[in-house]
Amino acid sequence: MPGNIILETQNVSKHFGALRAVDDVSLQVRAGSFHSIIGPNGAGKTTFFNLLSRNLPVTSGRILYKGQDITNLPVHRTAHLGIGRSFQITNIFPNLTVLENIRLAAQALGRHNFRFLSSHRRFKAYEARAWEVAQQVGLETEALHPARILPHGAQRKLELGMLLAPDPEVLLLDEPTAGMAAEQVPELIELVQRIQETGNKTVMLVEHNMNVVMSVSDVITVMHQGAVLAEGAPADIAANETVQQAYLGQLYELAQKEAKS
Numbered sequence: 256m257p258g259n260i261i262l263e264t265q266n267v268s269k270h271f272g273a274l275r276a277v278d279d280v281s282l283q284v285r286a287g288s289f290h291s292i293i294g295p296n297g298a299g300k301t302t303f304f305n306l307l308s309r310n311l312p313v314t315s316g317r318i319l320y321k322g323q324d325i326t327n328l329p330v331h332r333t334a335h336l337g338i339g340r341s342f343q344i345t346n347i348f349p350n351l352t353v354l355e356n357i358r359l360a361a362q363a364l365g366r367h368n369f370r371f372l373s374s375h376r377r378f379k380a381y382e383a384r385a386w387e388v389a390q391q392v393g394l395e396t397e398a399l400h401p402a403r404i405l406p407h408g409a410q411r412k413l414e415l416g417m418l419l420a421p422d423p424e425v426l427l428l429d430e431p432t433a434g435m436a437a438e439q440v441p442e443l444i445e446l447v448q449r450i451q452e453t454g455n456k457t458v459m460l461v462e463h464n465m466n467v468v469m470s471v472s473d474v475i476t477v478m479h480q481g482a483v484l485a486e487g488a489p490a491d492i493a494a495n496e497t498v499q500q501a502y503l504g505q506l507y508e509l510a511q512k513e514a515k516s
Protein backbone atom coordinates (compact mmCIF):
# COMPACT_ATOMS: atom_id res chain seq x y z
CA MET A 256 0.00 0.00 0.00
CA PRO A 257 1.19 3.57 -0.69
CA GLY A 258 3.26 5.08 2.07
CA ASN A 259 2.73 8.77 2.70
CA ILE A 260 0.25 10.12 5.20
CA ILE A 261 -1.94 12.56 3.27
CA LEU A 262 -4.41 13.46 6.01
CA GLU A 263 -3.96 13.29 9.74
CA THR A 264 -5.80 14.32 12.87
CA GLN A 265 -4.06 14.78 16.21
CA ASN A 266 -6.29 14.55 19.30
CA VAL A 267 -9.20 16.15 17.50
CA SER A 268 -12.37 16.79 19.49
CA LYS A 269 -15.71 18.42 18.79
CA HIS A 270 -18.03 19.19 21.64
CA PHE A 271 -21.64 20.32 21.32
CA GLY A 272 -22.24 21.64 24.82
CA ALA A 273 -21.71 18.65 27.10
CA LEU A 274 -21.79 16.15 24.22
CA ARG A 275 -18.44 14.90 22.95
CA ALA A 276 -19.50 14.17 19.38
CA VAL A 277 -15.84 13.62 18.40
CA ASP A 278 -13.61 12.73 21.31
CA ASP A 279 -9.83 12.90 21.02
CA VAL A 280 -9.50 11.25 17.62
CA SER A 281 -6.00 10.71 16.24
CA LEU A 282 -6.08 9.14 12.83
CA GLN A 283 -3.73 8.81 9.87
CA VAL A 284 -4.90 8.33 6.31
CA ARG A 285 -2.44 7.01 3.75
CA ALA A 286 -2.30 8.55 0.29
CA GLY A 287 -4.02 6.37 -2.28
CA SER A 288 -5.80 4.25 0.31
CA PHE A 289 -9.44 3.33 0.69
CA HIS A 290 -10.13 4.15 4.32
CA SER A 291 -13.60 3.52 5.72
CA ILE A 292 -15.16 4.78 8.91
CA ILE A 293 -17.87 2.65 10.47
CA GLY A 294 -19.82 2.87 13.69
CA PRO A 295 -23.39 3.04 14.97
CA ASN A 296 -25.65 6.04 14.38
CA GLY A 297 -24.53 8.96 16.47
CA ALA A 298 -20.93 7.69 16.69
CA GLY A 299 -19.64 11.00 15.31
CA LYS A 300 -18.75 9.98 11.75
CA THR A 301 -20.47 12.86 9.99
CA THR A 302 -19.18 15.36 12.53
CA PHE A 303 -15.66 14.02 12.00
CA PHE A 304 -15.99 14.52 8.23
CA ASN A 305 -17.27 18.05 8.89
CA LEU A 306 -14.11 18.73 10.86
CA LEU A 307 -11.86 17.30 8.12
CA SER A 308 -13.56 19.36 5.43
CA ARG A 309 -13.55 22.38 7.76
CA ASN A 310 -17.33 22.74 7.62
CA LEU A 311 -17.18 22.79 11.41
CA PRO A 312 -14.46 24.26 13.65
CA VAL A 313 -12.71 21.82 15.99
CA THR A 314 -13.03 22.28 19.75
CA SER A 315 -9.44 21.12 20.16
CA GLY A 316 -6.72 19.24 18.31
CA ARG A 317 -4.98 19.62 14.97
CA ILE A 318 -5.70 18.58 11.39
CA LEU A 319 -2.80 18.16 8.96
CA TYR A 320 -3.06 17.79 5.18
CA LYS A 321 0.19 16.82 3.47
CA GLY A 322 1.95 17.96 6.60
CA GLN A 323 0.35 21.40 6.50
CA ASP A 324 -1.74 22.53 9.47
CA ILE A 325 -5.23 23.17 8.07
CA THR A 326 -7.02 23.26 11.42
CA ASN A 327 -8.14 26.84 11.02
CA LEU A 328 -8.39 27.17 7.27
CA PRO A 329 -11.69 28.41 5.85
CA VAL A 330 -13.74 25.75 4.08
CA HIS A 331 -13.20 26.98 0.51
CA ARG A 332 -9.43 26.76 1.03
CA THR A 333 -9.58 23.05 1.87
CA ALA A 334 -11.58 22.45 -1.29
CA HIS A 335 -8.92 24.24 -3.32
CA LEU A 336 -6.19 22.24 -1.60
CA GLY A 337 -7.87 19.07 -2.85
CA ILE A 338 -10.20 17.82 -0.15
CA GLY A 339 -13.61 17.08 -1.67
CA ARG A 340 -16.64 16.50 0.50
CA SER A 341 -19.94 14.93 -0.43
CA PHE A 342 -23.06 15.52 1.61
CA GLN A 343 -25.93 13.23 2.36
CA ILE A 344 -28.05 15.88 0.69
CA THR A 345 -26.40 17.58 -2.24
CA ASN A 346 -27.21 20.53 -4.38
CA ILE A 347 -28.18 19.17 -7.74
CA PHE A 348 -29.91 21.84 -9.82
CA PRO A 349 -32.88 19.82 -11.12
CA ASN A 350 -33.60 21.94 -14.18
CA LEU A 351 -30.02 22.10 -15.38
CA THR A 352 -28.53 19.30 -17.43
CA VAL A 353 -26.19 16.70 -16.03
CA LEU A 354 -23.32 18.38 -17.86
CA GLU A 355 -24.19 21.85 -16.55
CA ASN A 356 -24.35 20.57 -12.98
CA ILE A 357 -20.88 19.05 -13.32
CA ARG A 358 -19.50 22.15 -15.06
CA LEU A 359 -20.78 24.44 -12.29
CA ALA A 360 -19.20 22.21 -9.66
CA ALA A 361 -15.88 22.38 -11.53
CA GLN A 362 -16.12 26.16 -11.83
CA ALA A 363 -17.15 26.75 -8.23
CA LEU A 364 -14.43 24.70 -6.57
CA GLY A 365 -12.04 23.80 -9.35
CA ARG A 366 -8.35 23.60 -8.80
CA HIS A 367 -7.97 23.95 -12.56
CA ASN A 368 -7.44 27.64 -12.89
CA PHE A 369 -8.77 28.70 -16.24
CA ARG A 370 -8.93 32.36 -15.22
CA PHE A 371 -6.15 33.32 -17.64
CA LEU A 372 -8.38 32.31 -20.56
CA SER A 373 -10.88 34.51 -22.36
CA SER A 374 -14.41 33.92 -21.13
CA HIS A 375 -15.37 31.93 -24.21
CA ARG A 376 -12.31 29.67 -23.95
CA ARG A 377 -12.77 29.32 -20.23
CA PHE A 378 -16.34 28.11 -20.78
CA LYS A 379 -15.04 25.58 -23.33
CA ALA A 380 -12.36 24.37 -20.94
CA TYR A 381 -14.86 23.78 -18.14
CA GLU A 382 -17.24 22.14 -20.56
CA ALA A 383 -14.51 19.76 -21.71
CA ARG A 384 -13.76 18.96 -18.09
CA ALA A 385 -17.47 18.29 -17.49
CA TRP A 386 -17.62 15.85 -20.43
CA GLU A 387 -14.57 14.04 -19.11
CA VAL A 388 -16.20 13.62 -15.70
CA ALA A 389 -19.58 12.61 -17.17
CA GLN A 390 -17.75 9.84 -18.99
CA GLN A 391 -15.88 8.83 -15.85
CA VAL A 392 -19.08 8.34 -13.87
CA GLY A 393 -20.92 6.65 -16.73
CA LEU A 394 -23.37 9.46 -17.50
CA GLU A 395 -22.29 10.29 -21.04
CA THR A 396 -25.58 9.31 -22.65
CA GLU A 397 -27.55 11.28 -20.06
CA ALA A 398 -25.22 14.30 -20.17
CA LEU A 399 -27.71 16.58 -21.91
CA HIS A 400 -30.75 15.46 -19.93
CA PRO A 401 -32.10 17.67 -17.17
CA ALA A 402 -30.94 16.29 -13.85
CA ARG A 403 -34.52 15.97 -12.55
CA ILE A 404 -35.39 13.14 -14.96
CA LEU A 405 -32.50 10.93 -13.82
CA PRO A 406 -33.42 7.79 -11.91
CA HIS A 407 -32.21 7.69 -8.31
CA GLY A 408 -29.11 5.58 -9.05
CA ALA A 409 -27.99 7.95 -11.80
CA GLN A 410 -28.50 10.94 -9.51
CA ARG A 411 -26.04 9.35 -7.13
CA LYS A 412 -23.55 9.08 -9.99
CA LEU A 413 -24.15 12.74 -10.76
CA GLU A 414 -23.41 13.64 -7.15
CA LEU A 415 -20.19 11.70 -7.45
CA GLY A 416 -19.41 13.53 -10.70
CA MET A 417 -20.01 16.89 -9.01
CA LEU A 418 -17.61 15.87 -6.28
CA LEU A 419 -15.00 14.77 -8.83
CA ALA A 420 -15.36 17.80 -11.11
CA PRO A 421 -12.84 19.97 -9.21
CA ASP A 422 -10.42 17.02 -9.23
CA PRO A 423 -9.94 16.51 -5.49
CA GLU A 424 -7.12 14.31 -4.21
CA VAL A 425 -9.08 13.19 -1.16
CA LEU A 426 -12.74 12.23 -1.44
CA LEU A 427 -14.82 12.26 1.73
CA LEU A 428 -17.93 10.20 1.00
CA ASP A 429 -20.59 10.20 3.70
CA GLU A 430 -23.01 7.36 3.05
CA PRO A 431 -23.08 7.78 -0.73
CA THR A 432 -25.38 4.75 -1.06
CA ALA A 433 -27.98 5.92 1.47
CA GLY A 434 -31.47 5.34 0.15
CA MET A 435 -30.29 3.32 -2.83
CA ALA A 436 -31.82 -0.02 -3.77
CA ALA A 437 -29.55 -2.77 -2.43
CA GLU A 438 -28.82 -4.15 -5.89
CA GLN A 439 -27.49 -0.76 -7.06
CA VAL A 440 -25.03 -0.39 -4.20
CA PRO A 441 -22.19 -2.54 -5.60
CA GLU A 442 -22.22 -0.65 -8.91
CA LEU A 443 -21.74 2.72 -7.24
CA ILE A 444 -19.06 1.45 -4.90
CA GLU A 445 -17.21 -0.26 -7.76
CA LEU A 446 -17.34 3.05 -9.59
CA VAL A 447 -15.79 4.79 -6.58
CA GLN A 448 -13.12 2.10 -6.39
CA ARG A 449 -12.31 2.43 -10.11
CA ILE A 450 -12.01 6.20 -9.77
CA GLN A 451 -9.80 5.76 -6.72
CA GLU A 452 -7.49 3.32 -8.46
CA THR A 453 -7.24 4.95 -11.88
CA GLY A 454 -7.06 8.49 -10.51
CA ASN A 455 -4.81 7.53 -7.61
CA LYS A 456 -7.22 9.19 -5.18
CA THR A 457 -7.54 8.77 -1.48
CA VAL A 458 -11.05 7.79 -0.45
CA MET A 459 -12.60 8.09 2.98
CA LEU A 460 -15.96 6.38 3.13
CA VAL A 461 -18.72 6.24 5.73
CA GLU A 462 -20.95 3.32 4.84
CA HIS A 463 -23.36 1.04 6.66
CA ASN A 464 -23.30 -1.87 4.25
CA MET A 465 -20.78 -4.19 5.90
CA ASN A 466 -20.23 -6.36 2.83
CA VAL A 467 -19.27 -3.28 0.86
CA VAL A 468 -16.97 -1.95 3.56
CA MET A 469 -15.24 -5.27 4.08
CA SER A 470 -14.63 -5.82 0.37
CA VAL A 471 -13.33 -2.39 -0.70
CA SER A 472 -11.42 -1.01 2.29
CA ASP A 473 -7.69 -1.08 2.89
CA VAL A 474 -8.22 0.25 6.41
CA ILE A 475 -11.31 0.47 8.60
CA THR A 476 -11.62 2.78 11.58
CA VAL A 477 -14.44 1.97 14.00
CA MET A 478 -15.92 4.91 15.88
CA HIS A 479 -18.06 4.59 18.97
CA GLN A 480 -19.39 7.47 21.05
CA GLY A 481 -17.07 9.92 19.34
CA ALA A 482 -13.89 7.93 19.91
CA VAL A 483 -11.87 5.45 17.89
CA LEU A 484 -12.72 1.97 19.12
CA ALA A 485 -10.50 0.02 16.73
CA GLU A 486 -8.61 0.32 13.48
CA GLY A 487 -7.16 -2.20 11.08
CA ALA A 488 -7.52 -4.24 7.92
CA PRO A 489 -11.02 -5.61 7.23
CA ALA A 490 -10.14 -9.10 8.45
CA ASP A 491 -8.80 -7.72 11.75
CA ILE A 492 -11.90 -5.61 12.29
CA ALA A 493 -14.23 -8.51 11.52
CA ALA A 494 -12.36 -10.64 14.06
CA ASN A 495 -12.08 -7.93 16.74
CA GLU A 496 -14.13 -8.87 19.78
CA THR A 497 -14.58 -5.38 21.13
CA VAL A 498 -15.90 -4.28 17.77
CA GLN A 499 -18.24 -7.23 17.58
CA GLN A 500 -19.65 -6.46 20.98
CA ALA A 501 -20.03 -2.76 20.41
CA TYR A 502 -21.24 -2.76 16.87
CA LEU A 503 -20.93 -5.65 14.48
CA GLY A 504 -22.79 -8.02 16.78
CA GLN A 505 -25.79 -5.71 16.80
CA LEU A 506 -25.68 -5.37 13.05
CA TYR A 507 -25.50 -9.08 12.40
CA GLU A 508 -28.32 -9.73 14.85
CA LEU A 509 -30.36 -7.11 13.06
CA ALA A 510 -29.60 -8.68 9.68
CA GLN A 511 -30.60 -12.11 10.99
CA LYS A 512 -33.87 -10.75 12.37
CA GLU A 513 -34.61 -9.11 9.05
CA ALA A 514 -33.80 -12.30 7.18
CA LYS A 515 -36.18 -14.26 9.41
CA SER A 516 -39.04 -11.79 9.23
Ligand SMILES: Nc1ncnc2c1ncn2[C@@H]1O[C@H](COP(=O)(O)OP(=O)(O)O)[C@@H](O)[C@H]1O
Binds near residue numbers: 271274294295298301
Ligand atom coordinates in the same frame (compact mmCIF):
# COMPACT_ATOMS: atom_id res chain seq x y z
N1 LIG B 1 -24.82 20.58 15.08
C1 LIG B 1 -25.00 19.75 16.13
N2 LIG B 1 -25.40 20.22 17.32
C2 LIG B 1 -25.56 19.41 18.39
N3 LIG B 1 -25.36 18.08 18.35
C3 LIG B 1 -24.96 17.54 17.18
C4 LIG B 1 -24.76 18.34 16.00
N4 LIG B 1 -24.37 17.52 15.00
C5 LIG B 1 -24.33 16.29 15.50
N5 LIG B 1 -24.68 16.29 16.80
C6 LIG B 1 -24.70 15.12 17.70
O1 LIG B 1 -23.40 14.57 17.68
C7 LIG B 1 -23.46 13.15 17.72
C8 LIG B 1 -22.73 12.57 16.52
O2 LIG B 1 -23.52 12.81 15.37
P1 LIG B 1 -23.04 12.43 13.91
O3 LIG B 1 -21.68 12.96 13.69
O4 LIG B 1 -24.10 12.88 12.97
O5 LIG B 1 -22.99 10.83 14.00
P2 LIG B 1 -22.99 9.74 12.83
O6 LIG B 1 -22.71 10.42 11.53
O7 LIG B 1 -21.93 8.77 13.22
O8 LIG B 1 -24.35 9.10 12.87
C9 LIG B 1 -24.94 12.78 17.80
O9 LIG B 1 -25.27 12.57 19.13
C10 LIG B 1 -25.63 14.00 17.22
O10 LIG B 1 -26.91 14.14 17.75
Ligand SMILES: [Mg+2]
Binds near residue numbers: 300301302
Ligand atom coordinates in the same frame (compact mmCIF):
# COMPACT_ATOMS: atom_id res chain seq x y z
MG1 LIG C 1 -23.78 10.45 9.71
